[in-house]
Amino acid sequence: MDNDEEKRTSEEEGSSSRRHFFSLIGWGSLIASIGGSVLASIRFFFPNVLFEPPRSFKIGKLDDYPEGTAMYLEEHVLYVFHKDNRVRCISAVCTHVGCTVSLDEAYNKFRCPCHGSIFDMDGKVLDGPAPRPLEWFKVILTGDEDLLVDKDEIVDSNYYFEV
Numbered sequence: 001m002d003n004d005e006e007k008r009t010s011e012e013e014g015s016s017s018r019r020h021f022f023s024l025i026g027w028g029s030l031i032a033s034i035g036g037s038v039l040a041s042i043r044f045f046f047p048n049v050l051f052e053p054p055r056s057f058k059i060g061k062l063d064d065y066p067e068g069t070a071m072y073l074e075e076h077v078l079y080v081f082h083k084d085n086r087v088r089c090i091s092a093v094c095t096h097v098g099c100t101v102s103l104d105e106a107y108n109k110f111r112c113p114c115h116g117s118i119f120d121m122d123g124k125v126l127d128g129p130a131p132r133p134l135e136w137f138k139v140i141l142t143g144d145e146d147l148l149v150d151k152d153e154i155v156d157s158n159y160y161f162e163v
Contacts, residue, residue, distance in 0.1 A: 055151040062087070062147060062163060070103055076149070078137065079103060086160035089139050089149050090123050095132040110134065122157040133157070 057076065065071055065082040072079050077092045077100060092110075094101050099114035109126065110119040117128030124133045138153040139161040147161075 056148065058142065058146040058148050059089075060147060061145055062141070065147075070105065072103065078149070080139075080147075082163075085163040087139050087147060087163060088160050089137045091135040091137065091151075093134075094130055095125075095134065096128070096130040101134070124157070 059073060059076065059080060062082070065080055065087065067085075068083055070079055070081050072092065079090050079092055081088050081090070092100050092102075094112040094114065094117055096112065096115055096117050099112050101110040101112045101117075101119065103109075104111050108121050110121075110123070112118070112128065112130065115129050117130035118126045119130070119134050120126050122133070123136060125131075136155045136157050136159055138150045138155050138159070140148050140150070141161070141163075142148050
């Protein structure tokens with residue numbers, strides 16, 4: 001009978017340690033799920049915000065843009081034209097996949113180096129995969145004599161700010 005008692009004791013110990021193991025797994029899972037829910041609830045109070053540059057910005061004084069020139073502003077990815085006492089701004093972002101177009105003044109065209117789109121001086125698509133013309137932005141003169149470009153206000157290609 002000593003062998004039978006030893007078997008029962010060892011079976012009880014094995015059963016007891018198995019119960020204890022599964023009890024720990026169960027409690028651990030419960031605590032982990034409650035902890036995850038609490039963390040998700042706390043995270044809810046912190047919004048996902050993208051900080052983008054302002055869509056309306058000053059580009060300097062009119063004197064910074066000599067008459068008859070086209071200047072590229074790398075910081076804002078646009079071209080500023082000053083001709084015949086009129087100022088206008090066009091986006092330098094290709095409407096195909098967003099590459100930066102370059103001005104080919106010899107041929108009076110904008111060329112996209114990525115996929116070969118070509119735009120005329122009004123921003124209209126002449127060739128390539130670009131689906132839309134380049135965008136023109138409204139330009140105004142502020143009270144302190146600075147030029148202000150508003151990228152939220154897209155204007156027609158024949159829009160000029162009269163100086």
